[in-house]
Amino acid sequence: MKSKRNLFLVLVFFVPLVVIFSQCLTSNTTKPDPRGEIFAGSKTCIQCHKDVYDNYLHTAHFSATSLSSDSTVHGSFDHGSNEYVFNKDLKVVMEKRSDGMYQVAYFKGKQIRSERFDITFGSVKAESYLYWHGSEMFQLPISYFKALNSWTDSPGFDTTNVDYTRMIGTRCFECHSSYIKALPDQDQSLNRTIAYDKNSLVLGIDCERCHGPAANHVNYHLAYPEEKKAKYIATYVSLTRAQKLDMCAVCHSGNKSRIIGPIFAFKPGDNLARFKELSYYMPPVDSTKLDVHGNQNQLLASSKCFIKSNMDCATCHNVHNNERDQLAMYSQKCMNCHKTENHNFCKMATAIGGIIKSNCIDCHMPARPSNVIAVQAGDKGRTVPYTVRTHHIGIYSDATQVVINYLKKYNKLQAN
Secondary structure, three states: OHHHHHHHHHHHHHHHHHHHHHHHHHHHHOOOOOOOOOOOOHHHHHHHHHHHHHHHOOOOOHHHEEEOOOOOOOOOOOOOOOEEEOOOOEEEEEEEEOOEEEEEEEEOOEEEEEEEOOEEEOOOOEEEEEEEEOOEEEEOOEEEEOOOOEEEEOOOOOOOOOOOOOEOOHHHHHHHEEEEEEOOOOOHHHOOOOEEEEEEEEEOOOHHHHHOOOHHHHHHHHHOOOOOOOOOOOOHHHOOHHHHHHHHHOOOOOOOOOEOOOHHHOOOOOOHHHOEOOOOOOOOOOHHHOOOOOOHHHHHHOOHHHHOOOOOHHHOOOOOOOOOOOHHHHHHHHOOOOOHHHOOOOOOHHHHHHHHHOOOHHHHOOEEEEEEEEEEOHHHOOEEEEEEEOOOOOOOHHHHHHHHHHHHHHHHHHHO
């Protein structure tokens, strides 16, 4: 009887502890989304959309923000290739230390400043880096430029002096990430920089940034897997043309218009005019006065192809896949509309020959240097243009001549 009584007491005390402990484990492994309960988190999408999710991992949108690591910082840390020299006395050296990677400033051989690589912005053309200072975030002075395969000054920085003081505001995160929470400033008189909740950062452009909050969608379809029609989610095809364009224009319409609403609050189907003083739909735009960096929507909208059709961004881009530099694929999309039978085929087709089927893009959407971004390769004073493919579809005689000259050289070599 005594042993049974002891067993009963053990069960009385032990079972509740097991339940409590299991709840603790569950709560620790199911971290809530910092955007709120209506968000499911992109990893929940893997359950039903694994192929789409896996493909998206290789896109520029996914890697718009990442934690700095050996896999997301591509500049060299090897001796002789790991420094940016301002002048004979001043340089920044990229160093690996026990607790991470650092940009270390030296003046006459003495260390004067050292900050760690914490966040990487970008991955395709270039990478720029941020560091945490308490709950505030700043940009590191040195970036990596892939076209040069070398370290360069960060865009817009003083090329004669090292600077660790450029604060990163919310607007940067609104286009390079899916969310970060700005903390309230307790003392306005101090004119403080913006403080953030570090744990709230949602890296990259995730599924819910473009499809909207997905918790109800996930819960419904896990409960009713036989239902194939997407419920409680914004699908691209369900949007109007204007809504589709506004969704991309949130980040691809430049920074000249004043923001009057938090862009993180923008959801698919919203009108961008609610968030900007000047909406995407502006009076006719002079495309020659728009910089190629960040103004893709306005440049596209000024194109005859856009004006005379019902095209939108997805006519050419499948954002779920990495399609960078697939010029033949994009050219075939041009030819879906531009055909001989439609009397709108390229007038240079005879002169150009077979290449017309694999590269319309270099002639009609050539890469152009940005007037906003340029980088300098160290103390040699060599300024390197940052080129971006223009989204104003048009006729560019200089670009066409480059293609023709290439073909002449190619045909001459073939003849010999």
